[in-house]
Amino acid sequence: MINKQWEWKTPQINVLLEQANLELGRLGSYSELVPNIDLYIKMHLQVEANKSNRIEGTQTTIEEELMPLRDLDPEKRDDAREVHNYIRALKHGVDRIMQDDFPLSSRLIREIHNELMQGVRGEHKTPGEYRTSQNWIGGSMPSNASYVPPSHNHIPDLISDLEKFIHNDTIYVPALIRIAMIHYQFESIHPFLDGNGRTGRIIIPLFLLNSGILKKPCFYISDYFEIHRTEYYDALNRVRLNHDMIGWILFFLKASVETAKSARIKFGMAVTLVDEYNRLIPQIGGSAENVQAIFDAFYNNPIQNAVVLSESNSISKQTVSRILTAMHEKGILDEITGYSRNRIYAMKKYLDVFRV
Template identity: 55%
Template sequence: MKIEHFKPGRWRQRLQYRSFEPAPVNHDWHWDDPQINVLLEAANRALGELNAFSLIVPDIDLFIEMHVVKEAQTSSRIEGTQTGIDEAVLPEEQIKPEKRDDWREVRSYIDAVNFAIAELRTLPLSNRLLRQTHAILLRGARGQHKQPGEFRSSQNWIGGSSLADAAFIPPHHEGLADYMGELEAFWHNPAIAVPHLIRIAISHYQFETIHPFLDGNGRIGRLLVPLYLVSHGVLA
């Protein structure tokens, strides 16, 4: 399928709202726009430079640890959490009581990243891994009562205060297993001749459109990108 001709899905009428049901992505992709090839070349060069750090940084473990802390702090800030990187590396008892909820969210993200990367040594990138990582992400944080480690069993929405005024309503929860199963198949389908960066861009879009968790979709979706790259040997 040409990327330029892709129809992302359709709206489906429910009882009192319409949910968006995304189109399948587990098929071959190609394109006519030559600018995509130019951007791919630049992005792959940047990835190669990033990967080279593992060869020249004297203490790669320290480098990765600080990168994970920075990523956790930045990703959590997107979700409205306010914890500085200097605070993220402190023990909890040194954090002001009014900031400890934010601190716990960042630390849970750090634990989730480290867990997921370690699990890739024995477990392929999969929905099982994402669910286990999600359970750690919400552990002791403000989303701990929103089905940590499980795909949602109710309808969620983005923006607005209810389904009535939502900016976007993801697919109904009854179809989540099929949608996420199809997405997982796309990650590992050897018959699809598509560059990894194109595949992960489509995967990130599809994951956020499905929005499979009640909370933490943004953080897990952003984490999906490096997990895919590591699992396929693009990043060491």
């Protein structure tokens, strides 16, 4: 149970907490000032989905995940579907909080899990419902597992306690400390038969939105967790084995500092690159409106082909093909198939901004 007042005597936490709040404040201010930030956030979210699912073992690249499923090798499609579901689940949570003014709660967590598990591996493991049997992490059975979560009989009380902690305004626990503890507790409860890691990582940006720390969904921490995967799991396990909550909080705050700083830098790089491309639009030739529409389509999804662009923008395929050829000649696009027909183009410089 975590719904209580928490205190610490570790000065390093105070320093890191100050740094994390400062970086989050800078990110929040920047995200509210940048034109078209929602487009950039979409690509930032795409990288988050890729990294969060890679922690769970998926192997698809961001380019593959941006392509239509029919164009992927069959063995890659399941991985891509899981990434698509992650994006859909996160967007669902964001919409519920920002548009419906719905609180981060047990009900919303179950809704997110339901979206996450539709039509993918684990879809028969009661999507959107807390488990009614024992599960475990690692090993072939509880006796040789690396971690055995609490019995399913305790889940209602544990989730209720977690939900109260999320919204308890009678205790004085800073928001970033609180979400660090929420993430740890959710992962330790492991309330679903599958998809707990991804659901737990989705909860982090939703909490920051729900608590008003950020006004835009622009903070995604899975990239840091994926890069420091061993340290991430070790920090969680040390709480379970040695009650080292301080160590976990220090890791989480450091991750928050680096994540917020990295996001602000990426958005700045995206703005600079888009400004550079805007100056090239008159050199492409033809209708500026059509050219701008094609550029905007690539900002929305950096992997495109002429047929989809023609249909989605109501521009003739001949015109689209001419624009794509000109953009390719200017070095704005790369052709990634090597085919003479049915070509697929990638705005790689733009994509690279978000995955560095």
